[in-house]
Amino acid sequence: MDMPTVAIVGRPNVGKSTLFNRLVGKKLALVDDRPGVTRDRREGDVAFGGLHFRVIDTAGLEESDAATLMGRMRMQTEAAILAADAVLFVIDARAGVLPADQPFAELVRRAGCPVILIANKAEGGTGLAGAYEAFTLGLGDPIPFSAEHGEGLGELHEALKGVLPKPDPEDDDADEDAPGGRSLKVAIVGRPNAGKSTLINRMLGEDRLLVGPEAGITRDSISLDWEWRGRKIKLHDTAGMRRRARIDDKLEKLAVSDGLRAVRFAEVVVVLLDATIPFEKQDLTIIDLVESEGRAVVIGLNKWDLVADQPGLLKQLREDCTRLLPQVRGVAVVPLSGLAGEGLDKLMQAVVQASEVWDKRISTSRINDWLSEATSRNPPPAVSGRRIKIRYATQVKSRPPHFALFGNQLNALPKSYTRYLVNGLRETFELPGTPIRLSLRTSENPFDKG
Structure with a gap:
C-alpha cells in the first residue's frame, strides 16, 4: 500500500x-x-x-x-x-x-x-x-x-x-497488529552491573546479549521481541545509568542518552536493583526519572539468591520503598535472580498489571463522588478569608492517569493538600505504583453556575 x-x-x-x-x-x-x-x-x-x-x-x-x-x-x-x-x-x-x-x-x-x-x-x-x-x-x-x-x-x-492506516501484512513491522495483539514495550534500566543483560538472556532462554563482571558492557539500547504466556513483549536492554558527573567517555554519554530514549518509548520500565546494595542514591534518581517521564514502574530486586534473611529483608525493603519513593506509592517490588532464573514469572505478572493500572480510565461521575467525599472530610484551606473551592474534577488522559481539577483560587492550594488528593485518588481507584498527574484549573465548572 x-x-x-x-x-x-x-x-x-x-x-x-x-x-x-x-x-x-x-x-x-x-x-x-x-x-x-x-x-x-x-x-x-x-x-x-x-x-x-x-x-x-x-x-x-x-x-x-x-x-x-x-x-x-x-x-x-x-x-x-x-x-x-x-x-x-x-x-x-x-x-x-x-x-x-x-x-x-x-x-x-x-x-x-x-x-x-x-x-x-x-x-x-x-x-x-x-x-x-x-x-x-x-x-x-x-x-x-x-x-x-x-x-x-x-x-x-x-x-x-x-x-494511521494499518501497515501491509507483509511489512516486517506488521506484527504489532498480528494475532496475539500489540507488543507491550518494556525497558529494563538500572545502574551498571545490576544484571540487566543477564536477566534478559534468561527471559529469552539464550545468550542473546553480551554479559560479564565488568560494568558498562552494554552500550546500545537493544530491542528484542519475546513472548510471555502468549503476550507479545518488546524488551529494551539499556546501558547502565550513572551520575552525569562520573561519565567521561563520549560513547557512554551517548549510551545513557539512548537509555533515556528507551524509557520514553516504553510503557513499563523495570528498574533493576542489586539486592546486595539496594536503594543507592543513583537507584532513587533513576526511579525518579522514570516517574517524571510518566512511565509505569516495577522494581526488580536482582541477585536475590545472594542475600540472607530473605523474608525479613523483603519486608524492610518494601517499607524503605514506601518511605523513599512516595511519588510511586504501592509500586511492585519483586525479588528475582536473573542468573538462576527465579522470580521471572512474578516479575512479568507485575509488569502486565502495572501496564493495566497505567492505562486505567475512571468515569467522571465516580471521580466527582470521590471528590465530594474527600473535600467534605478534609476541606481545602481558606486564603485571605476566602475558602478555596474545588468544584469539579475529571480524568483528562491515561498513560499515566492525569486528572484536572476546576475551581477558584486553586493556584493557592498548598502542596500538602494536592498530596492528600493524589493519595486519595491512588487509594480509592486502585492506582498503585503509577505516576499520577494533577492539573489545577481556576475556572468555572460548566455544570455548576452557582
Missing part, C-alpha cells in the same frame, strides 16, 4: 519545523526564532517505532488574501491538509490558545481527517496550563510535547498508531 501522509500545521513559530526535523531524524527543515521561515511544503519519510509514513512540514497558517505570498502559502497548507491521512495540529503551550488558532482549528475539523493536537514547548512541565487550554479547540486531548527535547514522543507514537 502507499505510504500514509501526515501534515504538520499550525500558526507561525509554534515549532512545526523542529517537530518535522525530530520525526525525520535530520535537520532538513530550516529552524529559526523568527516566524514564517518555512514557505513551501517540505516532505520527508519517517520510520518511527514501527510506523512508516511521509510527513509534510507546512507554512504557518495565517489569514491572508489569496493573491498575496502569505495567501499562496496558506493555500499550500490547505492542500496538504486535504491530502493527509492525519494532521498534527501544533500550538505553543507557553503562549496558550490564541485567537489566531481558532479559525484554523475549524479548518482542520472541516477537513474530516484524524487530528492529533500537540501542545509544543511544554518541556519539563512548563506550559501545562496552556496545553490544557487547548481543550477549548475541540480537537481532543492535547499531547504536552517538546519537539526540541524529544519529550512526549511515546504519546505521539501511540496516537499516530491509532489513526
